[in-house]
Amino acid sequence: MFGLTALELARIQFGFTISFHIIFPAITIGLASYLAVLEGLWLWKKDTVYRDLYHFWSKIFAVNFAMGVVSGLVMAYQFGTNWSYFSSFAGSITGPLLAYEVLTAFFLEAGFLGVMLFGWNRVGPGLHFFSTIMVALGTLISATWILASNSWMQTPRGYEIINGVVIPVDWFKVIFNPSFPYRLAHMTVAAFLATALFVGASGAWHLLRGNDTPRVRTMLSMAMWMLLIVAPIQIFIGDIHGLNTLKYQPAKIAAMEGHWENTPGEGVPLILFGMPDMEAETTRYAVEIPHLGSLILTHEWNGQFPGLKEFAREDRPNSLVVFWSFRIMVGLGVLMLVLGVWSLWLRWRGGLFRSKLFLRFAMWMGPAGLIAILAGWFTTEIGRQPWIVYGVMRTKDAVSNHSALVLSTTLIVFIVMYAIVFGTGISYMLKLVAKGPHPGEDEAPPHDLDQSQRPARPLSAAPDDIDPSPY
Numbered sequence: 001m002f003g004l005t006a007l008e009l010a011r012i013q014f015g016f017t018i019s020f021h022i023i024f025p026a027i028t029i030g031l032a033s034y035l036a037v038l039e040g041l042w043l044w045k046k047d048t049v050y051r052d053l054y055h056f057w058s059k060i061f062a063v064n065f066a067m068g069v070v071s072g073l074v075m076a077y078q079f080g081t082n083w084s085y086f087s088s089f090a091g092s093i094t095g096p097l098l099a100y101e102v103l104t105a106f107f108l109e110a111g112f113l114g115v116m117l118f119g120w121n122r123v124g125p126g127l128h129f130f131s132t133i134m135v136a137l138g139t140l141i142s143a144t145w146i147l148a149s150n151s152w153m154q155t156p157r158g159y160e161i162i163n164g165v166v167i168p169v170d171w172f173k174v175i176f177n178p179s180f181p182y183r184l185a186h187m188t189v190a191a192f193l194a195t196a197l198f199v200g201a202s203g204a205w206h207l208l209r210g211n212d213t214p215r216v217r218t219m220l221s222m223a224m225w226m227l228l229i230v231a232p233i234q235i236f237i238g239d240i241h242g243l244n245t246l247k248y249q250p251a252k253i254a255a256m257e258g259h260w261e262n263t264p265g266e267g268v269p270l271i272l273f274g275m276p277d278m279e280a281e282t283t284r285y286a287v288e289i290p291h292l293g294s295l296i297l298t299h300e301w302n303g304q305f306p307g308l309k310e311f312a313r314e315d316r317p318n319s320l321v322v323f324w325s326f327r328i329m330v331g332l333g334v335l336m337l338v339l340g341v342w343s344l345w346l347r348w349r350g351g352l353f354r355s356k357l358f359l360r361f362a363m364w365m366g367p368a369g370l371i372a373i374l375a376g377w378f379t380t381e382i383g384r385q386p387w388i389v390y391g392v393m394r395t396k397d398a399v400s401n402h403s404a405l406v407l408s409t410t411l412i413v414f415i416v417m418y419a420i421v422f423g424t425g426i427s428y429m430l431k432l433v434a435k436g437p438h439p440g441e442d443e444a445p446p447h448d449l450d451q452s453q454r455p456a457r458p459l460s461a462a463p464d465d466i467d468p469s470p471y
Contacts, residue, residue: 004404004408005404006399006402006403006404006407007395007396007399009404009407009408009411010082010083010399010400010402010407011395012411013078013082013407013410013411013414014075014078014082014083015378015381016411016414016415016418017071017074017075017078017414017418018075018377019374019377020071020418020422021068021071021072021074021075022373022374022377023370023373023374024064024065024067024068024071024072025068025072025139025142025143025191026190026191026194026195026369026370026373027064027191027194027195027198027370028061028064028065028068028139029139029140029143029188029191029192029195030191030192030193030194030195030196030198031057031060031061031064031195032061032132032135032136032138032139033136033139033140033192033195034057034195034199034222035054035057035058035061035116035132035135035136036129036132036133036135036136037222038050038051038053038054038057039054039128039129039132040129042054043125043129048439049214049215049218050218052215052437052438052439053215053218053219053437055120055437056215056436056437056438057199058116058117059432060429060432060433062117063425063428063429063432064429065113066425067422067425067426067429070421071422074414076098079094081400082399082400082402082407083388083398083399083400084400085397085398085399085400086388086389086393086398086399088165089164089165089166089389089393089398090153090166090389090393092165092166092167092168093149093152093159093166093168093174094149094152094153096168097145097148097149097152097174097175098145098146098149100145101141101142101145101146104138104141104145105138105139105141105142105144105145106138106142108134108135108137108138108141109134109135109138109139109142111134112130112131112132112134112135112138113131113135115127115128115131116128116131116132116135119131140188143184143187143188143191144184147180147183147184147187148174148175148176148177148180148184150183151177151179151180151183151184152174152175152177152180152389153384153388153389153390154177154179154183154248154249154380154384154390155177155178155179155180155248155249155390156177156389156390156391156392157170157173157174157177157178158170158171158172158173158174158175158177159174161392166389166392178244178247178248179241179244179245179248179249182237182240182241182244183241183380185237185241186234186237186238186241186376187373189230189233189234189237190234190369190372190373190376191373192226192230193226193227193230193231193234193336193369193372194369194370194372194373195369196223196224196226196227196230196369197223197227197336197339197362197365197366197367197368197369198366198367198369198370199219199220199222199223200219200220200223200224200227200339200362200365200366201362201363201364201365201366201367202219202366202433203216203217203219203220203221203223203362204220204358204359204360204362204363204366205363205366205433205434206219206436207220207353207359208356208359208360208363211436212353213437215436215437215438215439216436216437217353219437220352220353220362221347221352224339224340224343224344224347224352224362227336227339227340227343228340228341228343228344229340231333231336231337231340232337234333234336235333235337238330238333239296242296242297243297243299246297246298246305248390249383249384249390250305250306251306251308251311251315251316251317251383252317252322252379252380252383252384253297253305253306254305254306254307254308254310254311254319255276255308255316255317255318255319255322255323255383256319256322256323256326256379256383257270257271257293257297257305257323258271258274258276258283258286258319258323259271259283259293259305259307259308260281260282260283260307260308260309261307261308261309261310262304262305262306262307264304265302266302267290267291267293267294267295267300267301267302267303268291268293268294268297268303268304268305269288269289269290269291269292269293270288270289270292270293270296271283271286271287271288271293271323272287272288272289272327273285273286273287273327274286274287274323275320276319276320276323277320278316278318278319278320281308281309283319283323293305314386315386317382317383317384317385317386318382318385321378321382322378322379322382322383325375325376325378325379325382326375326379328371328372328375329372329375329376329379332368332369332371332372332375333372335365335368336365336368336369336372339361339362339365342358342361343358343362346358
């Protein structure tokens with residue numbers, strides 16, 4: 001397929017499936033916490049606006065949760081089908097970590113999800129609120145185990161290699177490896193940002209169409225407060241995460257910066273834009289700011305960090321891809337901060353809900369958080385290459401013995417099936433968003449539903465009066 005090798009096709013296939021998957025857990029993490037806040041405000045203030053927003057976003061959460069589970073199962077199977085040598089080599093660490101995620105986070109979510117989605121009129125308010133909090137906690141615990149596993153692959157610790165197989169010798173070091181705290185914080189905050197932008201875009205969309213209600217205003221206002229608070233926090237986390245990456249994965253930093261070699265005694269410039277050329281070992285058309293690279297990455301005016309030429313050619317990540325994926329992530333992060341500050345200024349001037357230019361900007365920024373998450377994951381994973389376990393196992397040694405034809409065929413099948421299944425699911429979710437929150441949603445008493453009508457699946461929490469077809 002297009003002259004690609006089996007290894008390249010296996011990487012593309014995993015990248016495709018994980019890119020689809022990651023957007024659903026990200027929104028699930030953010031929406032679960034948002035629902036807990038909404039229900040807490042409803043119990044505290046008894047304002048029906050928060051209750052109606054809870055019911056509105058719980059339907060979208062149900063659809064998103066269902067798609068996340070399905071996409072996650074497909075991705076998990078690829079460890080055995082496409083990356084069997086990796087599973088044999090490191091399965092004694094990655095396997096238990098993923099099992100802990102199921103035994104703790106997934107069981108916690110599944111145990112309380114039914115009460116959260118269907119128990120509003122069936123259990124007391126205290127138990128229902130507790131269930132919502134447990135689901136939100138479950139999403140965070142899930143992220144913790146997944147990030148622990150992936151972070152171990154980035155900065156492996158607490159293991160020995162015996163007879164060609166990784167053996168864990170210190171689980172504390174395995175889990176709390178050097179990059180884990182930074183990557184967990186970065187991903188969790190990214191999920192909150194992505195959800196705030198999604199919720200804010202929904203509110204802006206409704207206001208631009210004249211649906212100016214207290215529920216829509218509250219939705220937009222809460223999203224902008226979240227964005228204003230969390231965007232600067234994410235910038236700070238990104239800075240310390242970068243310092244950690246420089247210490248443990250300097251080749252990745254060199255690739256991200258498009259930096260090839262040091263000039264002794266001189267500070268490293270920040271390359272704003274350019275085209276890294278892996279063959280010529282240079283970054284063409286570079287637009288630079290002197291010393292700024294040193295200030296950001298070492299916090300010193302003339303600080304030095306390794307260039308790509310200090311690493312063997314076979315140990316260098318693809319700088320062209322990583323350079324631009326990193327800049328997409330950072331550029332969108334700056335726009336998020338601009339949107340948050342702009343909202344504060346408009347709020348002070350009393351024009352938050354009336355400025356059409358701001359509302360259009362907020363609406364178009366709706367997918368920015370998810371795009372930034374994808375760009376960040378591309379930076380992290382492609383920047384780790386050519387290693388699947390950094391410094392321990394190369395990616396080419398981890399792939400299963402499949403032919404390029406087999407991988408091409410399965411990749412095409414994945415693309416077609418994902419377009420149909422998840423295209424329909426995403427279209428349905430967007431139609432739920434377009435319907436908007438209404439007063440008195442889900443107020444039917446429990447005796448109005450007989451046993452045969454009781455929902456049995458998370459997706460049943462979404463209404464069935466919306467055509468899910470994208471056409």
